[in-house]
Ligand code: GDP
């Protein structure tokens with residue numbers, strides 16, 4: 151069986167880094183600079199008899215004045231509508247207006263969502279994580295909430311498991 155899974159989140163949260171970590175390959179360019187990913191990037195995750203096609207979406211933007219941002223939003227929105235599972239990435243203990251915008255789009259899709267809280271290696275005070283998890287958990291009925299570090303590989307296996315189990 152093969153299903154489609156979208157990695158969704160505002161620019162720079164680490165979607166491409168997570169895709170590379172999941173695949174163990176540098177298929178998607180990562181960068182400190184936002185908007186490095188301008189198209190949908192696909193990767194295939196295989197285990198036993200299950201296969202997931204991963205879509206690394208361009209970041210969604212609240213700002214739609216520039217044509218490139220409009221294009222990127224459209225590509226990201228159409229990715230969401232078709233998928234089996236959404237992996238929604240947010241960053242550390244920050245929550246921004248862009249995250250809220252992305253969450254609203256996700257809610258409209260009605261698809262199941264795993265929340266991946268990325269860059270936890272940047273969170274100095276780990277005690278901040280738990281209250282933050284509760285705040286995020288109240289925002290939506292997430293299928294799962296998984297703190298990760300895409301660049302260090304922490305808990306990437308849990309994301310992989312959640313992806314393959316959703317198929
Ligand atoms: P995207 O725009 O969502 O695709 O984000 P990228 O994957 O391109 O990553 C944006 C920046 O965040 C890059 O500089 C990455 O190296 C960095 N980054 C990604 N994941 C992590 C992480 O888990 N920890 C830290 N400290 N940095 C990360």
Ligand code: MG
Nearest residue numbers: 165166186187
């Ligand atoms: Mg990217």
